[in-house]
Amino acid sequence: MGTSKSRMMKDAAAWLPGPGRTAVCAVSGGLDSMCLLHLLWTWCRERDAYLLAAHFNHQLRPTADRDEAFVRDWCAVREIPFTAGRGDVEAYGKQQGLSVEEAARTLRYDFLRGLLDARPQAALYTAHHMEDNAETVLLNLIRGTGLRGLGGMVHCRDRICRPLLDVSREELASYAAAHGIPHVEDETNADPSAAARNRIRLEVMPLLREINPRAAEHLHEAAGRLSEADAALEGDAAARTAGMEVRQGRVTLPREALMDASAAVRPRMLLRAIDRLGVGRKDFGAAHLEAVLDLMEKGTGRERRLDLPHGVTARFRGDALVLETRPGLLTEAELTPGRPLTWGVYVLTLWECPEGPAEGTPGLSLRPRREAEGGIVTAAPCPPGGRLRLPEAKGSRSVKRLCLDFGIDLTERDGLPAIYVDGTLAAVWHLGTDAGYLPEGRDCRFVEIRRTEGRTL
Numbered sequence: 205m206g207t208s209k210s211r212m213m214k215d216a217a218a219w220l221p222g223p224g225r226t227a228v229c230a231v232s233g234g235l236d237s238m239c240l241l242h243l244l245w246t247w248c249r250e251r252d253a254y255l256l257a258a259h260f261n262h263q264l265r266p267t268a269d270r271d272e273a274f275v276r277d278w279c280a281v282r283e284i285p286f287t288a289g290r291g292d293v294e295a296y297g298k299q300q301g302l303s304v305e306e307a308a309r310t311l312r313y314d315f316l317r318g319l320l321d322a323r324p325q326a327a328l329y330t331a332h333h334m335e336d337n338a339e340t341v342l343l344n345l346i347r348g349t350g351l352r353g354l355g356g357m358v359h360c361r362d363r364i365c366r367p368l369l370d371v372s373r374e375e376l377a378s379y380a381a382a383h384g385i386p387h388v389e390d391e392t393n394a395d396p397s398a399a400a401r402n403r404i405r406l407e408v409m410p411l412l413r414e415i416n417p418r419a420a421e422h423l424h425e426a427a428g429r430l431s432e433a434d435a436a437l438e439g440d441a442a443a444r445t446a447g448m449e450v451r452q453g454r455v456t457l458p459r460e461a462l463m464d465a466s467a468a469v470r471p472r473m474l475l476r477a478i479d480r481l482g483v484g485r486k487d488f489g490a491a492h493l494e495a496v497l498d499l500m501e502k503g504t505g506r507e508r509r510l511d512l513p514h515g516v517t518a519r520f521r522g523d524a525l526v527l528e529t530r531p532g533l534l535t536e537a538e539l540t541p542g543r544p545l546t547w548g549v550y551v552l553t554l555w556e557c558p559e560g561p562a563e564g565t566p567g568l569s570l571r572p573r574r575e576a577e578g579g580i581v582t583a584a585p586c587p588p589g590g591r592l593r594l595p596e597a598k599g600s601r602s603v604k605r606l607c608l609d610f611g612i613d614l615t616e617r618d619g620l621p622a623i624y625v626d627g628t629l630a631a632v633w634h635l636g637t638d639a640g641y642l643p644e645g646r647d648c649r650f651v652e653i654r655r656t657e658g659r660t661l
Contacts, residue, residue: 216243219360220367226255227253227256228320228326229329230258230330231259232275235380235385236373237330238278243368256286257275257285259289260291261290263293264304265390271390291311291315293307296310328363329366330364335405338419340357342404342408351437352434355431357369358431370424440466440472441475445461456526457474459520471494483515483529486513487513496518521535534584534585535584536585539552539554539583547583550655553652554581554649557569557647561648568631570623570648571648572647572648582623582627584621585622588602588604588617594606597639603617603635
């Protein structure tokens with residue numbers, strides 16, 4: 205790509221503002237952002253668009269105020285509206301438990317987003333370029349990422365535009381020289397220990413360019429292809445979830461729809477279902493999605509449940525997956541060793557305890573699984589007519605009678621978890637374990653039972 209004004213504008217034109225629109229240009233004062241500001245200044249004057257230069261002072265360097273004054277003065281000469289924000293990055297980072305780099309980015313974008321919120325017709329323009337994108341792909345790969353992370357940056361998303369994404373750093377330097385664009389240098393950019401991105405830019409990318417001088421360009425192009433693949437998979441997931449049933453606090457997705465999708469699309473379908481619940485995707489990692497799909501693979505027999513972040517429960521029963529945030533009807537659900545299950549106001553966890561449960565842990569002890577039985581442990585509503593033969597009792601008594609003896613009223617009784625082994629009543633919380641299912645020694649299976657509020661009973 206050439207570095208003349210006309211060529212630069214031609215390549216960036218698809219992402220630049222139209223007449224009557226506002227461009228909020230994030231300007232640090234460095235070479236890249238000053239080139240973008242110059243480009244937008246020229247473009248907006250010729251097309252009746254509006255330009256606002258925005259600078260955030262991180263107050264991290266002795267030269268920080270110099271940078272702000274430099275951008276302010278450059279804009280004043282050209283009558284470009286200018287606004288600045290500032291924040292105590294170090295204090296904010298300590299308060300939020302963030303690195304300096306993360307805290308700076310958070311405060312900077314909070315400031316810039318605030319400018320957009322006050323201007324509905326505006327978009328934010330940043331000076332990210334080809335090498336920035338290559339560095340981002342490498343950082344995401346090192347930290348662990350999915351296909352979206354490998355796709356790097358995009359030209360426009362969520363009102364943030366990067367019109368220079370296809371431009372190299374070398375081309376920007378040539379553009380600045382051709383148009384006499386000054387800039388200031390952030391001295392920390394030359395320090396590889398200042399930030400992970402610095403180390404990638406100063407140490408890793410030069411090594412890659414020794415192998416292939418076009419390394420950054422190839423990483424950028426590969427990211428573009430991966431971004432296209434990501435978009436295609438998202439489109440497939442959207443089509444397959446278009447007919448899912450959505451109610452207040454509940455989303456139902458046919459099991460067949462998941463089974464018919466490819467392995468790459470299924471997690472995206474789950475995320476779309478979570479979106480429809482309105483709880484957001486934050487904290488839903490690959491491990492959670494894999495656990496839900498693992499439940500699906502087990503078939504369509506007895507209901508299985510899984511607790512997920514933000515109070516979401518996943519249930520597979522029959523031919524559908526149900527994701528819900530509101531309490532559901534208390535139904536039978538299988539307990540999987542080591543995996544907590546929210547059941548009503550309780551959290552139940554089945555443990556294999558060869559040496560017995562830890563002293564003081566609330567719950568019910570069951571005999572170890574016998575070879576002649578399946579040993580499936582389930583939780584279900586407390587059956588009034590069911591019977592238990594408690595230790596030292598002369599015979600069995602109904603759950604209803606035992607609850608009366610223990611002073612448990614009807615409302616509380618209906619919320620008690622009853623524990624079954626292979627479909628036979630073995631224990632009821634607050635009442636005890638049937639004598640036939642008591643362990644003979646310390647070796648046992650133990651159902652830990654706690655209140656969801658964190659209180660034990």
